[in-house]
Amino acid sequence: MTTGDGERSPAWAEAAGGLAHRVLGPVAEAVRFVPLEEAGRGRAERRGYEYEAGRGALTIAATDGVSASVALHHYLRERCGLSVGWDTLLPLRPGSLPDAPPSRGSARVREGYYLNFCTFSYTMPYWDWPDWEREIDWMALHGITMPLAVTGHEAALRTAYSRLGLEDKAIREFLGGPGYLPFQFMGCLDGFAGPLPSSWINAHADLGKRILDRERALGMAPVLPAFTGHVPQEVAAGAGRAGHRDWQGFGTWVLDPSDPLYERIGAEIARAQIELFGTDHRYAADPFIEMIPVEADPAFPGRVAAATLDGLRAADPDAVWVMQAWPFSYQGEFWTEERVTAFLGAIPDDRMLVADLWAEHDPQWTRFDGFSGKPWLWCALLNFGGRTDPVADLRAVPPAVDAALAAPNPPTGLGLSMEATRNNPVFFELVADQLWNRVPDVEAWLDAFVVQRYGEGGWTAGLQAAWRGLLDTVYDARGLRIFPEQFNGVITAPPSYEWITVRPDLNGLERLRADTARALWYRPDALAAAWERLIGVAERHRDLLDGPLGHDLTEVGIAYMARVADRLHLDTVEHAVRSGGASAPRADRFLRVFGDLDRMLACRDEYTFRHWEAKALSWASGPAEREVLLDNARRVITAWGPAASPLLDDYAGRHWAGLVGGYYRDRWRLWAEGLDRAVAAPGPEHEARLREALVERAELFLRDGPAPSPDDLGGLAAESRRLFTAYAGGGGSPFARPS
Known part of the structure; x- marks a missing residue:
């Protein structure tokens, strides 16, 4: 193993050690984490790990905390026949850590993306810290480096709109019910099923900070929400120009991108969020999502794009905009090549990351030639709304991922973008595995999945x-x-x-x-x-x-x-x-x-x-x-x-x-x-x-x-x-x- 300077402990070792204790119980005392430095492979460009076990001790050397967590999970799967899923009973409590020769792994892509705005409404709106701690552990073990993080964003919106002169009651009425906040953040609706309790805002600001602290401690770079142009009606009424739009019967108001207020509010929200939660310079905003732009001019989406990024950069000069490609799929007739090209062309390549949200079924990267050179993420969605019965096309997933990675402009990451979790775990485990390993044989992969999911015993063959x-x-x-x-x-x-x-x-x-x-x-x-x-x-x-x-x-x-x-x-x-x-x-x-x-x-x-x-x-x-x-x-x-x-x-x-x-x-x-x-x-x-x-x-x-x-x-x-x-x-x- 090639490790760093002697006994030097990496910054992420404490967080990785806590994860190991939650997964393994007392035997985690025999797990040691050290930094991994590899000649010719920049840490920022390639994630990797090495592990070795002997005499009851396991040493993991890794470039970062997520890679160290992946190494622990790979060791458990490869040497102990055990995996950690959403519903695995923890801690695993193995009697000992079996010997293992030096083993190494390298990530196939730079990033592992996770979650969808909808997931925060359909799965996790009412989660507390123990739920989130377990989920963050799962994320790290499965190679997630870039999770969407919207918990507590309502506090940033309250702060920003308070500074703009709105009263607290009006802001909470605009935000609406807590179970619908992710749709509010996307600009789909406002003021529905509320008002939002003040106690909720305060408690979830604290929870959001705790989530982000843990994700960052493990080396993740969370993606925070950003302004979409959607504003309270009181703000729209006082603006120079605003448009009204409809989503599934819900009406909302959006500012015109030429209005100086657009950039000002975008910057104010980003500043409030940075003050409350810090930043990793990645921001998710979907100004259209499932709504046709309020102007038909093909150049209009590009103006929205420019105004959105200008607002972000006014608050954070290093801002990178993460955008879902879902509108291009959902309303494909409107989003012609001309419109998409104008939209993407308004943003420098190093300032945008496109998430191809439903790539396992309706890939947009093939339609738009790898998104005109923009960095992008191949994502698997599968689950809409929280479907509870099992369904997927497992055999089609590895070839689809391989084809994307072999493209002239391959994705910088793979992602899980389901609208709800805790369903079809075999599908999402298969996708997550390909962050680090190619899967040439789904049948063989499935046999191993079964052994690791239940532990090996007399039940395995059945x-x-x-x-x-x-x-x-x-x-x-x-x-x-x-x-x-x-x-x-x-x-x-x-x-x-x-x-x-x-x-x-x-x-x-x-x-x-x-x-x-x-x-x-x-x-x-x-x-x-x-x-x-x-x-x-x-x-x-x-x-x-x-x-x-x-x-x-x-x-x-x-x-x-x-x-x-x-x-x-x-x-x-x-x-x-x-x-x-x-x-x-x-x-x-x-x-x-x-x-x-x-x-x-x-x-x-x-x-x-x-x-x-x-x-x-x-x-x-x-x-x-x-x-x-x-x-x-x-x-x-x-x-x-x-x-x-x-x-x-x-x-x-x-x-x-x-x-x-x-x-x-x-x-x-x-x-x-x-x-x-x-x-x-x-x-x-x-x-x-x-x-x-x-x-x-x-x-x-x-x-x-x-x-x-x-x-x-x-x-x-x-x-x-x-x-x-x-x-x-x-x-x-x-x-x-x-x-």
């Missing part, structure tokens, strides 16, 4: 077989567009009679059949076989259920039962059409799925709505805060916006206990009660009545929350076996016979 089954079913979504508007199962979808009221003929029914078939691109019996293997291991090794196996067993149960619900819904509709009514027995069987699935979900805390709601309420310091927090936690997962607006209804729908067996089942019961009438006398009035009833149901949920879970639950293995027997085994499968 679990590897189960995961091969998953790789050939839910994780073989080749070429599919995994997007909420096109990939919803019926459980979390708003009930509708549209197929018969809009198209009262067989074409409507054919479309419904096509939608159902599109979500089942694999043989359901193959998924059932994988599910049964997981259940068998859980029954024989119940001690594994508290860790990753419990999460995975729940996910696979959701995957199978979601398709069962789709099939029984179609069965109910087809029977109603054939018979002209009398759908009740079929509808009852369809509705039974919701209660049965809910029981299984209730066995795992993170799959319960009560867990989400309790985390939100942990921040309430009084009745007013409690009311706002309850509303936000319930609303964003269901109605999202006003209950009467269908625009984002169920966008963040989750397969969670309390929702599946309560909220969603109640809505489908309303649908079932009117189905025969809608079939017998098709007309738009049925859809209108159903929509009215659904709005009332949403308002009831927002007021009262979910019903309590059953008190006669078995364990997760028992409830999973019960579900399997009822719907996949013993002739219970709805896929085994025609409807």
Whole structure:
């Protein structure tokens, strides 16, 4: 090993040592961290590590704290057969540290990017320090060097707008509810589901500082939010020129980039943020995101770009703008090559970093020739809103990454840009692995993933077989567009009679059949076989259920039962059409799925709505805060916006206990009660009545929350076996016979 000066301890060693103790327990005392200096390889350009273990001690030499953490994780995986995932029980407490010959690793790219503005609303709005400490450890172990960090940004906005003369009450009303702050920061909405409690702002400013201190101590360079042109209406009214725009029914005001106030406010916000949180000179701003610019002139986006950067540089001369390429994908018809070129051309190459947000499915780097020479990040998104059932095209990921890295203008980093975490861990682990290692064989990688995820034992062969089954079913979504508007199962979808009221003929029914078939691109019996293997291991090794196996067993149960619900819904509709009514027995069987699935979900805390709601309420310091927090936690997962607006209804729908067996089942019961009438006398009035009833149901949920879970639950293995027997085994499968 080539290390630095003798016993000199690097600045990041204390933070890395703390991480090691949290991961390993007391045995971490035998882990030593030293600096790594390598001739011919600049530390700023290439991250690397070396490790060696002998006589019960492990020495890790690294260029930085993140590389040291990656080295620790690679040692655990390669020598101990153990990995650290989101749901791994920690500390691992290995009995000793096995010997290992000198091993070394080099990062394939300079940066590992992490998170999405939406993640801070769909996963972590109510996290406290223990949640964040665990997450930062995960980030370091997986090579994340550049995390998005928006916790506490509301404090910077309050400071900046106070200096501009706004009263505190007006600022908090502009900021809106705590569960929606990331959308406020992106400029999508303001003043919704609030006002923001003062206690929240103060507490989250402290939490944000603590998060940033730890990330920086490990050698990360966090990305902070920046001004997007979005201002309070009072400011817009006094500006020389401002535009009004709409996002999903929410109206906001934006300054014209030619107005001097644009640069002034941008600089004021950046200064306030630097005072509160410091800076690593990287700032995330998306002035358009999912909104067409207020002027059609192709040169207008370039003027916005210049004004945005000018504001940042007035506060921080070394500022680099990190921008998501999502608008170019989401509104591709508007973002022509001319407009994108004008926009990117307004920023010097060394002042912008572009995140190609959905590169695993809709890469923009190929469309815009590597973003005209700008440094960029290849990112994997996959999850929109917090989807809870497993789905991905695993085999397509390594070739996509390899192709990007072989391009004339390759990415400077790889990123995980999911809208919510804690789902599909195999997909995100696969992407993160490629920060440091090429993956030429997904099957071989998956076998190793299984061993490391659960630890090696008598269960290994059974679990590897189960995961091969998953790789050939839910994780073989080749070429599919995994997007909420096109990939919803019926459980979390708003009930509708549209197929018969809009198209009262067989074409409507054919479309419904096509939608159902599109979500089942694999043989359901193959998924059932994988599910049964997981259940068998859980029954024989119940001690594994508290860790990753419990999460995975729940996910696979959701995957199978979601398709069962789709099939029984179609069965109910087809029977109603054939018979002209009398759908009740079929509808009852369809509705039974919701209660049965809910029981299984209730066995795992993170799959319960009560867990989400309790985390939100942990921040309430009084009745007013409690009311706002309850509303936000319930609303964003269901109605999202006003209950009467269908625009984002169920966008963040989750397969969670309390929702599946309560909220969603109640809505489908309303649908079932009117189905025969809608079939017998098709007309738009049925859809209108159903929509009215659904709005009332949403308002009831927002007021009262979910019903309590059953008190006669078995364990997760028992409830999973019960579900399997009822719907996949013993002739219970709805896929085994025609409807």
